[in-house]
Amino acid sequence: MAGIGSRFMALLIDSLLQLGIFVVLMIITLFAFQFSFEKFAKSYSGWVAAVFTLAYFCIYWGYFATFEVLWKGQTPGKRVAGIRVIKDSGRPLNVFEAITRNVLRAVDGIPLYGFGVLTMLLNSRNRRLGDFVAGSLVVHESSAREAELFFNTPVQSGSAFHQAAGLTLQEVELMETFLARRLDIPPEVRRVNAARIAHMIATRLGIPSEARPEDNENFLEIMVREFRNRATFRSN
Secondary structure, eight states: OOOHHHHHHHHHHHHHHHHHHHHHHHHHHHHHHHHHHHHHOGGGHHHHHHHHHHHHHHHHHHHHHHHHHHTTSOOHHHHHHTEEEEETTSOOOOHHHHHHHHHTHHHHTTTTTHHHHHHHHTSTTOOOHHHHHHTEEEEEOOOHHHHTTTOOSOOOSSOSOGGGGGOOHHHHHHHHHHHHHGGGSOHHHHHHHHHHHHHHHHHHHTOOGGGSOSSHHHHHHHHHHHHHHHHTOSOO
């Protein structure tokens, strides 16, 4: 899960970008008002004011939601910080969820994001109010190289287990944690844990034992890779 520090850095970068856009828009607004007064008299200045008021509103409220939908859970700030917003199921946010979590910035931002920080400190997943309502999480990303370091099974061209789409984020986290730390686990404990996790996952998803690889760790690797490919965590 992304911590307060990473999220604050992303918010700072995004806020600076918003500020830059506001400054440019303000300069354009001043020129537009001057032009409207000189060329079309006061009757047209109201339209100019309405257009630019709408533009300011869209930038302030639509910046985060628009990027999180188009960039699969990232804004420019989140991309720099290496974090991403996803559903608690591991899937990308849809338009409604992105709008919902960002509208609630009005509450989380009171005062100076104090309410949002307090909410994140009071739960283990660092969720602010907008995340609770939208059912979202903010997570760290790994580079493609880092993500493949603990895989021993070769990449398969076709779909190995379509049932991986039914995995929860918690189950994937469990498998990834085990696979990342398995070299530090005593061999017998490692074997028992791999068998226990594989049996739990296969039983819940209805995967028969004869359809699974004999090596439980290979089965876990395949399931994690299949889930990642379907969840589309990384942007193209």
